[in-house]
Amino acid sequence: VLITVGLGLICVLLLVFIILQHNTITAERDLIKSYKNTAEEFNQTINSLQDNYTDLMTEKHQLQNNFNSLTQKNLELETKVNVLTAEKNQLQRDFDSLGQRNPDFESKVTNLSDELKKNVSKGGYVFLLGNQCSLDGLFVSKKAMSWYASRQYCRDRGGDLVIIKSIDKQRLMSSLVSERAWIGLSDKVSEGNLTWVDNSPLNQGFWFEGEPNDEDGNEDCVEIMAFSSILNNWNDLPCSSKRKGICEK
Numbered sequence: 001v002l003i004t005v006g007l008g009l010i011c012v013l014l015l016v017f018i019i020l021q022h023n024t025i026t027a028e029r030d031l032i033k034s035y036k037n038t039a040e041e042f043n044q045t046i047n048s049l050q051d052n053y054t055d056l057m058t059e060k061h062q063l064q065n066n067f068n069s070l071t072q073k074n075l076e077l078e079t080k081v082n083v084l085t086a087e088k089n090q091l092q093r094d095f096d097s098l099g100q101r102n103p104d105f106e107s108k109v110t111n112l113s114d115e116l117k118k119n120v121s122k123g124g125y126v127f128l129l130g131n132q133c134s135l136d137g138l139f140v141s142k143k144a145m146s147w148y149a150s151r152q153y154c155r156d157r158g159g160d161l162v163i164i165k166s167i168d169k170q171r172l173m174s175s176l177v178s179e180r181a182w183i184g185l186s187d188k189v190s191e192g193n194l195t196w197v198d199n200s201p202l203n204q205g206f207w208f209e210g211e212p213n214d215e216d217g218n219e220d221c222v223e224i225m226a227f228s229s230i231l232n233n234w235n236d237l238p239c240s241s242k243r244k245g246i247c248e249k
Helices: 002-118 147-156 167-176
Strands: 138-140 181-186 221-229 232-237 244-248
Touching (some): 147 181, 167 221
Parallel strands (some): 181 244
Antiparallel strands (some): 138 244, 221 232
């Protein structure tokens, strides 16, 4: 009986031990599985952080490049501003200098204009010998004609329609005319390319606002208008229009 009881007790203890071992192994397996899952999640987190870091570094480099580009553009703009400021100051000095000389010039032009109006001789010729503006040989046709007829009028008398290539001459011509008159400028030879009667190209114009506009595609010759600003009184119009012509030898 004692042997039987002892064996039963041993069996019970062995069963308890097996159960405990099973529970321990199960717990360890669950723990290992949990560790594995945690490790995988950790690796995923690391990979995600690595990707984020890479993206942030790329954005940082892009922002740095943009910053460098903007800095360079800012330096270029500062340089341009400095250059433009220097040019503006120089232009202002030139303008001030011109303003100081202008009253004397205007006085000379006025005197010459008065003298010119007093010295119109027969045939429409003007003789002002010895003056500084070389006005001798300047003359105006007596009647209004087309641009071509006015030019022929000038050429028949050894001259041609007047050429104006400087501000001084423009001022002088403006002070002399009392009505609208032809000058020696047109684009009849090549549409859109204005040339003087000596075939030289136009480099500087003194146009009325909005001109030349070649209205209806038929305005190929140029007049000077007495009623407009001295430096803004050119107008293009059809060559068949009737105007007096300013001639010069």
